[in-house]
Amino acid sequence: MATSDVRGLEQLERAVLDDTASLASALRQFLMAGYAHHEELRAWALKELEGYPAADELPSYRKVPAALEVEITLNLPGQIIQGNTRRISVAQLPRSARERGIGESAPIRQGVREIEALIAISDRMIHLSPPGSAEYALGMTRQQQENGHEFTEITSLYWAIAKPSVEGVLDHIRTRLTQFVAEVRAAMPAGQQKPDLNQIDSARTAREGRPRWHRERQRQRTRARDSAALVGTGPRSSGPPSRQWLRSPASSPP
Structure with a gap:
């Protein structure tokens, strides 16, 4: 039993x-x-x-390839167009985001139950927001407006991750x-x-x-070293003394 x-x-x-x-x-x-x-x-x-x-430092298997995407709203006179999605490069991120290390690799910090739930409700892609994404979106909106795109608003920034990568x-x-x-x-x-x-x-x-x-080989080597050390602690032979104990007459104690 x-x-x-x-x-x-x-x-x-x-x-x-x-x-x-x-x-x-x-x-x-x-x-x-x-x-x-x-x-x-x-x-x-x-x-x-x-x-x-x-x-905490993440294990390498919890860092997955990801695309950077933004959602854009066009606030045109008399018309608002929402839901436009555009993929961007790392170079288009605000400097503060780049200095923080945000790029085309997404850290998966969630517990396994939450990851399982994300997979269950997702079709092909999983969207995760980087820390500080709302602040970065606001900065990108200001940059667009400074470049003459006064009707453009970046409403969100996120990682688009293929579902198999999270699985x-x-x-x-x-x-x-x-x-x-x-x-x-x-x-x-x-x-x-x-x-x-x-x-x-x-x-x-x-x-x-x-x-x-590999561990078995290491244990065998350790046992061999231990055996050699035990042999070395036995009675010394009648041959010449070890070099480290040889002294010149001048250095001998009186």
Whole structure:
């Protein structure tokens, strides 16, 4: 009969392998099952669930290609034309936006549940507004009017992101969880019912991108160095003393 630890691992495995299951639920199972013993694992899972604060550095998989687009309203005499969309280049952004690093790469800081909801309500493109977008739109409107386009108003600035790019963020997180489960299983010998901390640490290292064969090679090298060090601490031979202990007669103590 399977223990609760094995059942928990099996439930987590089913959750991460089922593409129709909520990734948020799989991450909660990961936390509740007690596998996030390490602070790094726990912090990673919580940030994926709750989202990344603006001050935090994002993982590379949460930065996706995006086009910059604006919505334009033409306030003509006796007529207002709304809903015109135009793609712009980074060079057309206000200097303050460029200095802040806003460009054709969008940071996905939302938690996985919010990302899942955005995907569910979107058709082909997902629109996200950069921080300070209202201020930038106002500055671009002033620039248009200074250039003689007095009837032009920039009403919004946003990133237009292809839906598959955002889906790829979730897929990357799911793959990392799958890799973790696979590594835990590979580290557990037959008959073991509960993964220990060393096995979880081994799986954590794999999640960071170092494969199992690499870690095995590192352990073998470490054992070889330790063995060599133990040999070196044994009785010294009757041969000449080590160079570092040789002293000239002038430097010898009286």
